[in-house]
Amino acid sequence: MQQPPIIVSEHIGKSFGDFQALTDVSLTVRQGERVVVCGPSGSGKSTLIRCFNGLETHDSGQLTVDGVVLSADSPQIRQLRQDVGMVFQQFNLFPHLTVLENLTIGPMKVRKLDRQQAEATARKYLERVRIPEQAHKRPAQLSGGQQQRVAIARALCMEPRVMLFDEPTSALDPEMIGEVLDVMVELAETGMTMVVVTHEMGFARKVADTMVFMEAGRIVEVSPPQTFFTNPQSARARVFLDQILDH
Amino acid sequence: MLKRLTWPDWVILAVLAGITIFVVLRMQGALNYNWRWELIPDYILRYREDRQEWFANLLLQGLVATIRISIYASVLALILGTLLGVARCSENLTVRLLARTYLELLRNIPPVVIIFIFFFFLSQQLIDALNLNAWSRGIARGDNAGVWEFFFGDMRRFPSLISGVIVLAMFEAAFVGEIVRAGIQSIPDGQREAARAVGMNRVHEMRYIIMPQALRKVVPPMANQFISLIKDSSIISLISVQELTYKTVELVASTRLIFEAWLTTAAFYFVLCFGLSLLFRKLEKS
Numbered sequence: 001m002q003q004p005p006i007i008v009s010e011h012i013g014k015s016f017g018d019f020q021a022l023t024d025v026s027l028t029v030r031q032g033e034r035v036v037v038c039g040p041s042g043s044g045k046s047t048l049i050r051c052f053n054g055l056e057t058h059d060s061g062q063l064t065v066d067g068v069v070l071s072a073d074s075p076q077i078r079q080l081r082q083d084v085g086m087v088f089q090q091f092n093l094f095p096h097l098t099v100l101e102n103l104t105i106g107p108m109k110v111r112k113l114d115r116q117q118a119e120a121t122a123r124k125y126l127e128r129v130r131i132p133e134q135a136h137k138r139p140a141q142l143s144g145g146q147q148q149r150v151a152i153a154r155a156l157c158m159e160p161r162v163m164l165f166d167e168p169t170s171a172l173d174p175e176m177i178g179e180v181l182d183v184m185v186e187l188a189e190t191g192m193t194m195v196v197v198t199h200e201m202g203f204a205r206k207v208a209d210t211m212v213f214m215e216a217g218r219i220v221e222v223s224p225p226q227t228f229f230t231n232p233q234s235a236r237a238r239v240f241l242d243q244i245l246d247h
Numbered sequence: 248m249l250k251r252l253t254w255p256d257w258v259i260l261a262v263l264a265g266i267t268i269f270v271v272l273r274m275q276g277a278l279n280y281n282w283r284w285e286l287i288p289d290y291i292l293r294y295r296e297d298r299q300e301w302f303a304n305l306l307l308q309g310l311v312a313t314i315r316i317s318i319y320a321s322v323l324a325l326i327l328g329t330l331l332g333v334a335r336c337s338e339n340l341t342v343r344l345l346a347r348t349y350l351e352l353l354r355n356i357p358p359v360v361i362i363f364i365f366f367f368f369l370s371q372q373l374i375d376a377l378n379l380n381a382w383s384r385g386i387a388r389g390d391n392a393g394v395w396e397f398f399f400g401d402m403r404r405f406p407s408l409i410s411g412v413i414v415l416a417m418f419e420a421a422f423v424g425e426i427v428r429a430g431i432q433s434i435p436d437g438q439r440e441a442a443r444a445v446g447m448n449r450v451h452e453m454r455y456i457i458m459p460q461a462l463r464k465v466v467p468p469m470a471n472q473f474i475s476l477i478k479d480s481s482i483i484s485l486i487s488v489q490e491l492t493y494k495t496v497e498l499v500a501s502t503r504l505i506f507e508a509w510l511t512t513a514a515f516y517f518v519l520c521f522g523l524s525l526l527f528r529k530l531e532k533s
Contacts, residue, residue, distance in 0.1 A: 055440055082446035092441035096459045105455055106445030151441075158445055 003031040006162055006193055007052055012061030014047055021047045022058065023217045029162070029195060034188050036204040036225075037197045039214035040240060045197040046089075048214070049164045052195065053084040066161060082110055085155030089167040091147045093139035099126070099150050100135040103157045111158065118157070125153040129183050145176030149183055156187075163187065165196040199244060205229060213237040280506065287507050290498055306508075309494030310515050312400055316411050316490055317477045323416035324476065325469075328423025329462075333453065335428040346424065353421035358482055362414050366486045369417075370410030379406045404489060411480075411488030419476045426468045430461035470527035474520045481516075491515060 007029040014022040022044045029035050037045045050056040052065055054077040063070045068080050094102050103122035107113045113121070126132045129149035131142075139147055148168055155163060165184065169177040181203045188194060188207040198204065204211060204225060211228035213221040213236070221234045232238045252260075274280070290304045303311065334346035353361060374380065383405035386395050395402050434457050442452040484493035495512040499505050 053444060055443065078446050078448055081444055084444075086441075086444035088437060088441065088444075090435075090437050092435075092437035094438065094441070094456055094460075096463065106447070109451050109455060110446040154445070 003033065005029065006031045006066055007195070008062075008064045009048075009051070009058075010062045010064075012051065012058040012063050014044075014051065014056060014058045014060075021217050022051070024061070025214075025217075025219055026061075027212065027219060027222070029193065031161075031193055032191050033209050034194045034207050035196070035210045035212060036208040037195065037212045037214060038199060038201070038204065038240070039220075042216075043214040044217040045214050046166050047217075049086075049166055049195055049197055052162075052164055053081050053086050055086070078110075082158055083161045085158060085160035085163045087148070087151050087155055087163065087165045087168050089170050091139070091144070091151045091171070093147055093151055093154070095139050098136050098138060099131075099142070102139065102150060103154050106154065106158050121157050121159075122153070125156045126150075128156070128186070129153045130179075143176060144172045145179045148172065148176075148180045152180075152183055152187070162193045162195065165194065165198065167197050167199070169198065169200055201229070201241075201245060213240065215240075282507065283504060284507055286502070286504060287511050290502075290504075290508070291511075305494045305498045306491070306511060306515070308400075309489065309491035309512075310519075312408070312488075312494075313477065313480055313490040313492075314519070315398075315400060316408065316415065316483070316488065317473075317480055319412045320415040320419065320480070321473050321476055323412060324419040324423050327416060327420035329427050329458075331420055331424030332427025332431060333458075335424060336431045338449070350421045350424060353418065358418060358479065359485060361418055362482050362486060365414040365417055366410060370413045373413070374406045374410060379409065407486075407488050410486065411483040411490070414486065415476065415480055415483055419472065419479065422472055422475070423469070426465050426472060427461065429468075430465035431457055433464055434460050467527070467531055470523075470531075474523055474527075477520055477523070478516065 005028045007027070009025055009027050012022060012025050013020070025044070025048060027035075027048075037048065039045055047056055051058050051063060051070075054070055057071070065080055066083055068076045070077065070080070093099075094105070097105060100119065100122055103125065104115065104118035107118040107121060108115065123132060123135070126135060129152055131146055131149055131153075134142060134146060134150075139150065142150065152163075152168075168184070169180050172180065177200070181200060184194075184196070184203065185207055194207075196203075196208075208225045211221075211223055211225050212219055213228070213232070213234065215236050221228070221232060221237045223233060227233070228237070229241070232241060287306075291306045292301055293304045294301055331346050331349065334342050335350070337343050337346075356364075383402045386392060386405070387402035392402060395405075399405055399408055438456055438460065439452060442456040447456070480490060481492035484490060484496065487493065491512055495508050498508045502508070
């Protein structure tokens, strides 16, 4: 039985001035589905998932997330963002707050939870990302891998229905990539709907239900990982895979 | 430190010392000025035999007034300036333009002119409207006059102090606003995006994420601006606020101690501002 769709983008386009970042992108993400988006840099992967929680607004086409039709000034956008978690390449933790405060500020100010509830949730997710002992440190005192795990926990504290990951391991030192991916694999196992932009093909092979390959602002290929890694349909995807799997 | 001076340094220092001595000697001959430094201490702090107590004379009164005005004006300027800085970064074009206009007006009109304009158009109207003159005279005659005087000095001069504070604060607010704006803009976009990604609205985002970081970053330039404010406060002597510069003018007019009085006042300002500057530097390091 197919799950209901949670993100439906129909022919969306987006340009920054003269630069066409997205052209005619149509993609459906169903509840519980794990989608990995890959492609060369500048292909519009990040722009696409930033559109999914309204950090960028698309210029044309229609984007429906969690039943809400998104447009430049849709009033529900804030409501939507509460239900869509986002993890950034540069972590973007709040440096003036402790780890625990980073996790509680959203639930407390936006969801209006009281401190106790918010801290209980925060500790639960810190446990989940395996850094409960760092709760009272500042982000700057943590390693990159730990910071990114805190960022994942921060997004989870809002109890989102979808998690978006924008190259979550690209800014990390190689030895820290594993710990972040482990957390993401575990998250996938809980049944969370995930859209992940990444170059980590090992991770993609392990968790993805669907592989999306983008180039020059267009979706070139959408296929299940078995097909994608062994027998990509498009020549461009083949070249891309050769390049990144070679080393 | 002396060890680091090489012989060219000594030559330069010797020449400077020579020129100074020469100028001083020439002045003494040409000016025929009768230095009376011994009178100055009395105008700072005087012992009154009749009442058997020390009392602050003109210069010290002026210094205390300058410190008072500077503190109040800084607080007010910080509040106005923060609002102005936030307005400068607003998404609303009108708000942004208004804040920009205020800044450009203040930047491109000489301070003295601005001070007069604020004084006549704004603070005087405000004082009349609130009937502050009568109110403060009432306080001066009342029972709690002592407490009020501790904070505001002679209550009969309260309206003048208030207009000085308002005028000075509105003037400095423009520059505080620029510092705050720079602080806000120095926060990376990622912070804003992360705040939005957890569903915060613009007010939450400003209040809990951007401002706490921005204000922390601008502490050093803000400290400098505070020192500037102390120096700028001498301008409000022109609207008869009885601070250090005003008191010095008074002293000079009544005693003809031109050089002694102005040098003393200069020393007061220098010690105050340089002292604060050293203090801020030390705080910054710790």
